[in-house]
Amino acid sequence: MFRRFMFVLLALGLMLPQVASARWIEDTVSMEVEATGPVQFSHYNHLEALGKKCTLCHNGVYNIVRSKNPSFTMDEMRKGKACGSCHNGTKAFAVDADCSSCHPTKDIVFEVEDGDATFPHSVHTGMYGCTDCHTGLYQPERGKNPTVNMEQMGQGESCGACHDGNTAFTVEDNCGNCHEGM
Ligand code: HEC
Ligand code: HEC
Ligand code: HEC
Ligand code: HEC
Ligand code: HEC
Ligand code: HEC
The missing domain is CATH 3.90.10.10 (Cytochrome C3)
Incomplete structure (x- = not known):
């Protein structure tokens, strides 16, 4: 019982700083795509996978000021732009792998x-x-x-x-x- 309690405390202790430090930004950014419905990008999931390094994306891949970003096409992403700078099958699953990972669909x-x-x-x-x-x-x-x-x-x-x-x-x-x- 005591052991389990200590384990939970330890786990919380390890997780808390990461979650807390990202709290001041919104988790999801919704990107409108006419052909597929919106794509939801999760900041928290990415910060967890990559570490708390905003500079991995800002402002090289994406400007923090949204109006400064153009709309990218999937073709540009396949060539390494935007999401495709990581989603290339090496650093993260490829943009061509499973469309529904980013463009969710349902019955x-x-x-x-x-x-x-x-x-x-x-x-x-x-x-x-x-x-x-x-x-x-x-x-x-x-x-x-x-x-x-x-x-x-x-x-x-x-x-x-x-x-x-x-x-x-x-x-x-x-x-x-x-x-x-x-
Ligand atoms: C074979 C045809 C077909 C393909 C391929 C297809 N869809 Fe659809 N989609 C449909 C149909 C049919 C509907 C329902 C339209 C309606 O309700 O009038 C729909 C509806 C939708 C909706 C609206 C759902 C809602 O609840 O409002 C979204 C979003 C969507 N599709 C996204 C996608 C995405 C993303 C892909 C590719 C990963 C995709 N679809 C591929 C046929 C298709
Ligand atoms: C893996 C890439 C990635 C990382 C890492 C990342 N962001 Fe973002 N961020 C994005 C994307 C994508 C957008 C949306 C860009 C767009 O649609 O124009 C965005 C948008 C934003 C916005 C604008 C939100 C709005 O609603 O106007 C802010 C603020 C932001 N990010 C802050 C941060 C901070 C702070 C960090 C580090 C803690 C961070 N981001 C790390 C990809 C990232
Ligand atoms: C700096 C690198 C980087 C960029 C840029 C990036 N991602 Fe990711 N993404 C990752 C990594 C790493 C993972 C976790 C490993 C994996 O799932 O392959 C991940 C996981 C994901 C996941 C699965 C986890 C979740 O949140 O559901 C989705 C969906 C996703 N990314 C969407 C996007 C979209 C959309 C963009 C562009 C707007 C984007 N990513 C840009 C690196 C990146
Ligand atoms: C890693 C996440 C991710 C994956 C995987 C992905 N997309 Fe996208 N897609 C996006 C984002 C983000 C946008 C919007 C980009 C923008 O507006 O800047 C987009 C835009 C689009 C568009 C509109 C722009 C264009 O190229 O015409 C279509 C259509 C599309 N996606 C279809 C697909 C299909 C089909 C697949 C599977 C083969 C797929 N996407 C896989 C993230 C993804
Ligand atoms: C772009 C072409 C295309 C369109 C549009 C399309 N289908 Fe299909 N559908 C297919 C193909 C191809 C198969 C698989 C081949 C087969 O089973 O004959 C399939 C299979 C299915 C299946 C069988 C799934 C299974 O469990 O095997 C269902 C159910 C179905 N479609 C329903 C629909 C309905 C409902 C619509 C309209 C709202 C629709 N489809 C529109 C091409 C299409
Ligand atoms: C490929 C899938 C598919 C098959 C096979 C199919 N339907 Fe449908 N059916 C639909 C869809 C989807 C709708 C609703 C379309 C809408 O609301 O726009 C519909 C609508 C209907 C309707 C209401 C509209 C009308 O025509 O009065 C009836 C009744 C119907 N189907 C009966 C049948 C019968 C009987 C069969 C077999 C002879 C059949 N359907 C085969 C997909 C299918």
Whole structure:
């Protein structure tokens, strides 16, 4: 019991200075990206991984005054700019590794009376880049896209752009692949 107590004290003692010294800055900075929805950058996670060295990023990689930073593209990052100066597969996971580490996605549920339909993002992001669907087929924001019925999908709209029995299973049957209880 006493040992465990001492261990907790010790662990707290080791962690506290790091956390406390970063308290005066905001943890997350949200970066607007039209094609994917916002990216959340965590200061605390980075300070923990890299040590409390603000100069690793400021002001060489990113200016501390946000309006002074241009918008970077993924291509520029692949060539070593911005996040890509570390996220290159050596210092940290590569920008090309798993898009959802920085651009989080979740399952999308479309409410349908006969049985809700689910769009599993993760299955698709394993095969496609975000820009294959955003923003050509869909705005990356709920409620921003027109409702589409099955007949329109059968003619190639929305899911039907790929679920045509050729690129992926058709919407003419397989109802239960997408709809709950059908
Ligand atoms: C791993 C890189 C990295 C490190 C290390 C880092 N920052 Fe940042 N910081 C960023 C990024 C990225 C932004 C957002 C830049 C943008 O979007 O224009 C930012 C933004 C900021 C901002 C502006 C926030 C706002 O809302 O206007 C401040 C202030 C800041 N950082 C302070 C610090 C301090 C202090 C440290 C050290 C304790 C630090 N940063 C360490 C990457 C870093
Ligand atoms: C100075 C180097 C450096 C820069 C610049 C940098 N990172 Fe990181 N990042 C790291 C390291 C190191 C880790 C931890 C090791 C790993 O996960 O590969 C990490 C981890 C992460 C993680 C996983 C932990 C978490 O917070 O969920 C995310 C997400 C992330 N970085 C996003 C970004 C984004 C977005 C940018 C650009 C705005 C960026 N990083 C810029 C070095 C950096
Ligand atoms: C390490 C974090 C990170 C990873 C991994 C990452 N991105 Fe990004 N991405 C960002 C940040 C940050 C921005 C916004 C940069 C800015 O505005 O300065 C961005 C911007 C974008 C943009 C808009 C700019 C452009 O290039 O057209 C697209 C689209 C995009 N990301 C797609 C992807 C895809 C697809 C992947 C996987 C192959 C991916 N991203 C992986 C951090 C990341
Ligand atoms: C195969 C097509 C497809 C791909 C690829 C895809 N998405 Fe989506 N995304 C969708 C659909 C469908 C929706 C739901 C649109 C709606 O609700 O009208 C959506 C919605 C979103 C939303 C809004 C979620 C919400 O709750 O508001 C975000 C954010 C998003 N996607 C990000 C991404 C990112 C980041 C990637 C790449 C890592 C990606 N998407 C790849 C089809 C796709
Ligand atoms: C850009 C092309 C594309 C679009 C758009 C698309 N899908 Fe897919 N989807 C695929 C491919 C390819 C597969 C895997 C091949 C297969 O199973 O036939 C797949 C697989 C699936 C799966 C099976 C997942 C599993 O567990 O195996 C579901 C469910 C699904 N899609 C639902 C949807 C829904 C709902 C929409 C519309 C909101 C949609 N998809 C839009 C290409 C797409
Ligand atoms: C690839 C996935 C997918 C398949 C397969 C699929 N659906 Fe759908 N369905 C959806 C999505 C997503 C919506 C909601 C679209 C929206 O709200 O924009 C929907 C909407 C509907 C609706 C409400 C709109 C309308 O057309 O009246 C019904 C009913 C429906 N589906 C029945 C079916 C039946 C029956 C089948 C099989 C013959 C089927 N669906 C196959 C994804 C699918």
